[in-house]
Amino acid sequence: QVQLVESGGGLVQPGGSLRLSCVASGDIFSANPMSWFRQASGKEREFVATISSGGSTNYADSVKGRFTISRDNAKNTVYLQMNSLKPEDTAIYLCYMPLMFRDGIRNYWGQGTQVTVSS
Secondary structure, X not given: OOXXXXXXXXXXXXXXXXXXXXXXXXXXXXXOOEEEEEEOOOOOOEEEEEEOOOOOEEEOOOOOOOEEEEXXXXXXXXXXXXXXXXXXXXXXXXXXXXXXXXXXXXXXXXXXXXXXXXX
């Protein structure tokens, strides 16, 4: 059984910072791409950032220059450093990992961690 568990969310003032973590556990035999998505109340889930097994990264335009994704393959952990936070960053942040099995690709999601940016 593969599980993703996020942590690090909370309440922060505009301009502040938070660091999210996502730990993957289970029968994972190699490094996989890992990503962050977010979903605000009543809105569609949107892509935030992704990092490949080799360390290459991509970001949504809305967070480029403010957020940094990184990973520690030895710990099966991905991080999201969020700086210069804005109220529009308020959302549940979810960790995502695709995993290849004999019958095809399976999509794994964490339960999410709440980030609230407000004065």
